[in-house]
Amino acid sequence: VIRHYTTHSAYVRLINNEVDFILVTEPSNEELNMAREKGVELVVVPVVKDAFVFLHNTKNPVQSLTQKQIQDIYSGKITNWKEVGGTNGDIIAYQRPANSGSQTLMENLVMKGLKLKDAPKELTPSGMGELVEMVAGYKDSENAIGYSVYYYANTMYNRDTVKLIGIDGFKPDKSTIQQGKYPYTSAYYAVYKKSVSENSLALRLLNWILSPEGQNIAEKAGYIPVK
Secondary structure, three states, X not given: OOOOOOHHHHHHHHHOOOOOOEEEOOOOHHHHHHHHHOOOOEEXXXXXEEEEEEEEXXXXXXXXXXXXXXXXXXXXXXXXXXXXXXXXXXXXEOOOOOOOHHHHHHXXXXXXXXXXXXXXXXXXXXXXXXXXXXXXXXXOHHHEEEEEEHHHHHHHOOOOOEXXXXXXXXXXXXXXXXOOOOOOEEEEEEEEEOOOOOOOHHHHHHHHHOOHHHHXXXXXXXXXXXX
């Protein structure tokens, strides 16, 4: 039986022995601590490549930002687009709730220990689609910036008024992600408990996903193979 949950709910259900196998972004520190407290050892295996991407409205002239500029925007040091080569306007920086997959990536892959500035509730949409919609057409959306994962923003929830921002001069696309040129390369992972039987359906499914057939199907669906 296949069920769909948010990232955090999927980890909770796996740790509580309600499911055998999940396909998710990387675990947060809170989720790893939760597993340790319950005596559960998680096995985390990358199954397709992806990337953590920043997006803004097509009206915004900025094409690329540096990793340092992204950190400074989200820590509150840079507050106006003119500071990064854009037009005069306060930067509206959207975030995601704690333990959402994209927020964990933001903390681990981008901020790397730096503190994110506190964002009011109206700048912290609960759903990734809601964030994309706010950047696509919200009031003052030309001054907005947000983040997502490449597959979602480019395939599942693509909007004509949203563009992906290059980082250090590299725009995220299949080629720059595959070659590792885009700096915020990530993955989707299969996660299961180490105590699972070697003959379990979970491991049989994982082996198929990583097989040439499974990777070919993933690529046809718009993902970037790990093999």
